Amino acid sequence: MVTDVIDVVAEFAIDRTAVWDLLLEPQTYPRIFPGIGACEPLESVDGHTMLRFRVGTAELGIRTHTVRVVIGRIRDGFELQCPAEGSFASVRLLGDDRRTRVIITFFAPTRMHPALADMSNAVVADWTHNGLQRIEDLVLGANTSVVVNGEDSPVRRRAEVAKQIVSSGVMRAYRIDRGIKQLRRLSEWGFNLAGGYAAAAAYSPARAAVVDGHVSRTFDEMHRRTNALAAAMHANGLAAGDAIGLLARNHGGMVEVMVAAGKLGVDVALLNTGLPTRRIEEVVQRDKLSALFVDAEFDHLVQYLHSDIARYASDIRAPGTGHITVDDLIEQRHETFPRPTHPGKLIVLTSGTSGTPKGARRPHPKGFATVAALLSRIPMRIDDTMLIPAPLFHTWGLAALQLSTALRATVVLPAQFDAEDCLRLIAEHRVTTFIAVPIMVHRILELPVHIRERYDTSSLRVVASCGAPLAANTVLRFMDGFGDILYNVYGSTEVSWATVADPSDLRTAPTTAGRPPLGTRVAVLGPDLKPLPVGATGHIFVSNHMLFDGYVNSAPPNEADGMIDTGDLGYLDATGRLYIDGRDDEMIISGGENVFPRPVEEALAYLPQVSEVAVVGVPDQEYGQRLAAFVVKHEGSGLDSDMVRSYIRHRLSRFSVPRDVTFLSSLPRGETGKILKRLLIGPGAADPPVIGTVAPGTP
Structure with missing residues (x-):
């Protein structure tokens, strides 16, 4: 004792x-x-x-x-x-x-x-x-900031993969006949969306695969319809090695285009619905797109493209709109198409808030190891019902869709996110897994309690958030309200996943990004590309079997010992948990001190008057750079700039005190929910009144 x-x-x-x-x-x-x-x-x-x-x-x-x-x-x-x-x-x-x-x-x-x-x-x-x-x-300066989950032990990794696949029900020993059919379909089409839907159709043909606001398709229907769509694409001039663009919101037609193109060997560039016309034109020219599949609401973004680029409607439209729809192509009843040597790839655009967005070629899943990796940290199960309001053109939404086919999960796809409607869909479909981005978690918490209590969300077992940091206050409030079901995924288009924080991690350390999944190595490296000591901040590098296949037309990120630079700075703690300090281009040097915006954002998020906050670095004549805070207050709250500065002054270093405090009605966000910080200070920024700006040099 x-x-x-x-x-x-x-x-x-x-x-x-x-x-x-x-x-x-x-x-x-x-x-x-x-x-x-x-x-x-x-x-x-x-x-x-x-x-x-x-x-x-x-x-x-x-x-x-x-x-x-x-x-x-x-x-x-x-x-x-x-x-x-x-x-x-x-x-x-x-x-x-x-x-x-x-x-x-x-x-x-x-x-x-x-x-x-x-x-x-x-x-x-x-x-x-x-x-x-x-x-x-x-x-x-000991070289201790490296954490590995099975990546350096092939025997252990294979054993863990088998364990995850069996325990989750992806492969069931007592249904050997159907299991053989699954494997044949995967062998035929590969470990990708096409193979996933084909294999699921062999095992559970009548199970609902995709449900959107208009239709519900079974796995068998998805397999047959995408075969017909691939044949129609071929009959209309598309062939293996071509590339098409897909500009759509989440719905069944969008999924069918991706699957059919993969079967034909055609690459698909997933266009962000928030891109302006000029950026879309640049992507079309750069990637030499042969055709476009576009939702009706985005026709105006592509109306001036060259007429030689074939154009199809990816959504359901009223007759007489002049565009051939996905349904029209399927109803042409073409039956055959040449099987490609390699399935088509999906190209995800990594950014686009300034300059032309990079196109990153997503790799195909590497067998059951890809499924096992995420299941080792997130306990999703076979036959789940998965709600995906996160955009499918975003890496996280796309990864969840790919995983859903291996789990034979029914995917519910709302075209747009609405906090209350998500709760309605969870209750109506008895959703077990909710794939979100942080702003969605935040918006649900912003709903009045009496609205949240209208809907039975007891079926939820997993709420998996990815795409941006989750504020500690948001983490704890959500788990207090909905139970310990929150999982925080850290990754990027380039590295897929890096770490996952499960509810136990988040209860202990709400700001952590978690630990690496199976088959993943994470290291924090210094300028010499050598590991730093545990607790020291440096560049985060990641290695796993799902690293991207390179940019379409840009130089690759830095590499070290088989790992890719994520572009983020952070550190590992003594237990192997990763923490993110921010992007390497967000850190500022103020008066010779390294200062990160995120700790200031975390601190301000705890204030009950604050709904949202973003902190950025701005030039300063005396100190080189200083922090500026952009705050969205709850309606009717009494918060002023002096209170904000005083609050930070007593909690962080004096260089962390934001000398400029601007109150806004909302923060600019992209289609994936990320705050577009460049728009707060760049040439395109609005000019709201700056409240409480003080002279540079004032502590």
Whole structure:
């Protein structure tokens, strides 16, 4: 049993001042000491720094403690005092610039952590020693920021793949006959959308595959209709190696075009519905698109394209519109088409908010390993009902659609996202898996409680969000309201997935991006492309078997040891969880200090008056750069710019205080829900009144 007083002594061959600085930095504790999920500065009291520690795990329970930091007069030690619990830790540092001796005394530690009551003093001592060892690693630059899930062990990886495939029901031993049919179809069409629908049709032909606002198609119907559509495409001049554009919202016709093109060996460029006409023209010319499939509402975006480019309607239209529809092509009743050597690929546009968007060729899934990877972190099951309001032209929506075929899931596709309508669809179809982007999670929470309570969402087992960071406050509010069913997926078009935070991770550390799925390696590298120490911020690199096949017409991202640079900066903690600080082009240098917008956004998101917030870097004559905050308030809330600055000043560094605070009615967002920060400060930005801007240099 842990006693009321525990003494721990450790010695290291490192500079005492470096150790002192790290131990007085609040961010150090959650990064290097397992069991501490967060450490947030609060407003100082009587000249003492106040910290709020988040301690514990989802399984053992979470506690939050307010701790006072009291520094000794001769600055050779300090105390972390928790008066509410009657507990404290005394820390003394002895030594010089070559050696450091750390003496720590814990008093009543069992009052701070729920797991300590059943442990021994030796466990507490080892936990302390290991954390201090990581401080030494930080000072010396140890190469420890690498975490691997089965990627370096083929035998273990294959065993885990088999386990996931069997346990999820993707392959069922007692239906060998249907399983053989599945494998034959996959062998015929490949591990892609075409093969997925063909295999599902062999196993569950009558099960609903796609449900939209107009029709419901079974797996057998999807397989037969896409065969006919592929034959019609061929009869109308398309052939393997060609590329077409698809400009559509989520619906069954969009899926059928992707599947049929894949069967014919035709590549499909998935055009973002938020692109302007000029960008679409650039993509059409760059990718040499032979035909376009376009929803009626987007006809105006393509009306000036060259008439030699064949144009078809991807959605259901009224007679007499002048466009041949997907249904028209299928009803031509063509039956044969040449089988391609390689199936067609899907091209996802990575951006487009400034300049021509890059086209990234998505790889085909690599057998059952692709399915097993996501199932190793997200417990989706066979025969699920999956709601996908996330756009299918976005990597996350597309990945979910691909996964749905392996699970023989019924996919419900709303054309556009509406928070209340999503709840209605969940209740109506007894949805088990909801594929979302963060703004959707936020919008559902913004609904009044009495509206949320109208709908029975008890069927939900998984809400998987991807595409942008989830604010910690949003994470905790959602799980408090809907249960521990939230999964935060971090990835990109280039690397597919990198990490997944499950509900246990998010309860412990709400800002984490989680851990790598099966067959994935994640590393945090420095400028020399070598791993940094655990807890140090650097460039995030990822390796798995679903790395993209390159851009259509752009240089590839940086690589190191088989891993691709995600373009994000972050760090790994002592448990192997990844955290994202922000894009490498979002970090600013203000007065010589590296400053990230995300911690400021996280802090402001906790204010009850704040609905949404975005923080960006802007030029500053004195400091080089400074932060500017754009805030959307809840209606009727009393929040002004001075309150915003004061709140941040007492929680983060003075360089993190946004000197410009602008209140907006809404933030500019793309079709996938991402905040378009460039539009807040770029040439196309609106000119709303800037409230509370202060002169540069004012703290």
